[in-house]
Amino acid sequence: MSQAKIIDGNAVAADVRAAVASQITILRAGGAPLPGLAVVLVGADPASQVYVRNKNKRAAEVGINSFEHYLPAETSEAELLGLVERLNLDPQVHGILVQLPLPAQIDAQKILEAIHPAKDVDGFHPFNVGRLVTGGPALVPCTPLGCLLLAKRELGSLSGKRAIVLGRSNIVGKPMAQLLLRESATVTIAHSRTHDLPEECRRADIVVAAVGRPEMVKGDWIKPGALVLDVGINRIPAAEPGKTRLVGDVAFAEAVTVAGAITPVPGGIGPMTIAILLRNVLEACCRLHDLPFAEVL
Amino acid sequence: MSQAKIIDGNAVAADVRAAVASQITILRAGGAPLPGLAVVLVGADPASQVYVRNKNKRAAEVGINSFEHYLPAETSEAELLGLVERLNLDPQVHGILVQLPLPAQIDAQKILEAIHPAKDVDGFHPFNVGRLVTGGPALVPCTPLGCLLLAKRELGSLSGKRAIVLGRSNIVGKPMAQLLLRESATVTIAHSRTHDLPEECRRADIVVAAVGRPEMVKGDWIKPGALVLDVGINRIPAAEPGKTRLVGDVAFAEAVTVAGAITPVPGGIGPMTIAILLRNVLEACCRLHDLPFAEVL
Numbered sequence: 076m077s078q079a080k081i082i083d084g085n086a087v088a089a090d091v092r093a094a095v096a097s098q099i100t101i102l103r104a105g106g107a108p109l110p111g112l113a114v115v116l117v118g119a120d121p122a123s124q125v126y127v128r129n130k131n132k133r134a135a136e137v138g139i140n141s142f143e144h145y146l147p148a149e150t151s152e153a154e155l156l157g158l159v160e161r162l163n164l165d166p167q168v169h170g171i172l173v174q175l176p177l178p179a180q181i182d183a184q185k186i187l188e189a190i191h192p193a194k195d196v197d198g199f200h201p202f203n204v205g206r207l208v209t210g211g212p213a214l215v216p217c218t219p220l221g222c223l224l225l226a227k228r229e230l231g232s233l234s235g236k237r238a239i240v241l242g243r244s245n246i247v248g249k250p251m252a253q254l255l256l257r258e259s260a261t262v263t264i265a266h267s268r269t270h271d272l273p274e275e276c277r278r279a280d281i282v283v284a285a286v287g288r289p290e291m292v293k294g295d296w297i298k299p300g301a302l303v304l305d306v307g308i309n310r311i312p313a314a315e316p317g318k319t320r321l322v323g324d325v326a327f328a329e330a331v332t333v334a335g336a337i338t339p340v341p342g343g344i345g346p347m348t349i350a351i352l353l354r355n356v357l358e359a360c361c362r363l364h365d366l367p368f369a370e371v372l
Numbered sequence: 373m374s375q376a377k378i379i380d381g382n383a384v385a386a387d388v389r390a391a392v393a394s395q396i397t398i399l400r401a402g403g404a405p406l407p408g409l410a411v412v413l414v415g416a417d418p419a420s421q422v423y424v425r426n427k428n429k430r431a432a433e434v435g436i437n438s439f440e441h442y443l444p445a446e447t448s449e450a451e452l453l454g455l456v457e458r459l460n461l462d463p464q465v466h467g468i469l470v471q472l473p474l475p476a477q478i479d480a481q482k483i484l485e486a487i488h489p490a491k492d493v494d495g496f497h498p499f500n501v502g503r504l505v506t507g508g509p510a511l512v513p514c515t516p517l518g519c520l521l522l523a524k525r526e527l528g529s530l531s532g533k534r535a536i537v538l539g540r541s542n543i544v545g546k547p548m549a550q551l552l553l554r555e556s557a558t559v560t561i562a563h564s565r566t567h568d569l570p571e572e573c574r575r576a577d578i579v580v581a582a583v584g585r586p587e588m589v590k591g592d593w594i595k596p597g598a599l600v601l602d603v604g605i606n607r608i609p610a611a612e613p614g615k616t617r618l619v620g621d622v623a624f625a626e627a628v629t630v631a632g633a634i635t636p637v638p639g640g641i642g643p644m645t646i647a648i649l650l651r652n653v654l655e656a657c658c659r660l661h662d663l664p665f666a667e668v669l
Binding site (some may be wrong): 101144170185199200201202203204205206208209210211234235243245248253255261262263264265266269270275341 | 435476481497498499501502503505506507508512525531532535540542545550553556557558559560561562563565566567
């Protein structure tokens with residue numbers, strides 16, 4: 076029985092952050108402005124608060140200025156649109172992130188489309204989505220871009236490789252497929268309506284699992300030697316009564332004996348997301364100020 | 373040896389135009405404005421002139437007003453941008469089509485991105501491309517939308533069907549893949565770097581060929597009973613010396629004995645494109661005036 080390489084997402088994320096920090100140091104020495112990230116959180120969801128605190132800490136570490144905007148849960152859509160408009164115009168802010176989900180009285184799509192595309196560090200604005208598809212410069216969603224950089228680091232060129240993306244969300248699956256296509260992989264997008272998912276999966280040199288179903292992808296779905304990127308983060312009951320644990324969308328214990336390389340959960344793709352967000356803030360700042368930007372991996 | 377159904381694109385296109393015409397008649401009777409299409413042609417390319425004349429004739433037949441703008445080949449980018457801006461503001465114009473290719477001194481992408489997304493009846497603006505991906509209301513490129521409507525007419529639901537799109541152009545391949553995904557097909561995008569294209573192709577229930585290589589897709593690439601949509605229009609030497617003839621990207625004589633249904637070249641997808649353009653002008657007009665729009669097939 077073979078044993079896949081287990082990709083250490085924490086280590087790669089640290090490399091990304093180090094690359095971002097060193098670019099910022101060099102740019103600042105040349106007189107560039109301090110990159111700034113504005114994070115907007117509406118309501119008091121505890122998980123989101125932890126996440127935003129973590130973002131701010133990581134931003135500070137690499138030399139990115141954080142602006143936090145905590146709004147009450149009853150904030151109106153008009154108020155939030157007003158804040159977004161001020162942030163669009165604020166020269167100290169290069170990236171705007173409105174934490175999802177938003178309360179029911181606010182149309183999330185309307186808010187995302189109000190963020191200036193040049194500051195849309197989540198890459199969710201239709202203009203950036205369209206640019207990613209058609210090939211112009213675009214800010215790209217963090218999680219799939221993290222997956223792509225990991226895949227290129229593991230495999231080098233992706234040209235001609237068969238890739239399957241499991242899941243077709245706007246946040247992961249669809250942009251992931253575009254990124255793999257941009258690298259000239261042969262890309263299949265599979266989802267809940269796909270017939271014989273195991274067979275489709277077994278044909279792939281690269282598997283990206285982003286369906287949100289715990290351990291759905293079994294070991295015998297994996298082509299021997301394939302690269303498996305597990306985006307799922309699912310909380311399930313642990314063996315010990317009353318406890319829970321995190322698992323991915325891939326049955327790791329099985330897949331690790333077949334794959335060539337695999338990301339664990341936790342500690343795989345997860346840590347990449349915030350690291351890539353910081354990368355995106357740097358890219359947005361560079362583009363807004365016509366400064367050079369170098370890819371971070 | 374079986375014989376596929378040969379899809380009569382001219383007949384389907386006529387159905388589309390009839391549906392557009394009848395919707396316009398009903399809307400006009402209710403006091404709606406005359407839908408207007410502005411076509412901009414820079415330079416005197418004879419093929420483009422024929423195409424534009426054909427568009428105008430078809431538009432008039434269904435009750436769409438045409439505004440033609442013939443500009444000299446030496447038109448500057450600023451002049452063309454100025455015209456686009458006037459058309460964006462013109463209340464009589466609901467669709468703007470800038471005929472490609474444009475002369476070298478004009479950045480085509482800049483022009484396409486200057487067209488107001490609500491009047492972008494070619495569906496090439498990144499905002500519409502992004503909306504197509506993420507699921508909001510969007511104007512969609514004419515040729516792939518024509519293919520999709522044909523596929524739904526032939527097969528009914530596309531959910532769970534395996535589709536392969538050969539070619540990854542911004543005009544056909546990429547939007548085609550998004551449209552098929554939207555209908556819950558399992559979609560593979562293949563291209564020049566794909567390994568073993570015949571094998572990939574043989575797995576598909578729906579084949580869309582848009583690579584621009586004459587008769588590349590052979591009969592034994594086709595799964596028996598599959599639907600084959602041939603977007604290619606290639607001119608090759610005919611048997612008679614000095615003559616030429618049009619062929620698609622599919623070796624029709626072979627494929628017709630294997631497929632379940634197939635579009636010929638000429639007379640398949642080709643006639644659909646202008647018909648769908650008229651549909652798009654109607655849709656743009658309806659959205660701009662908050663009028664109901666019904667799908668045409």
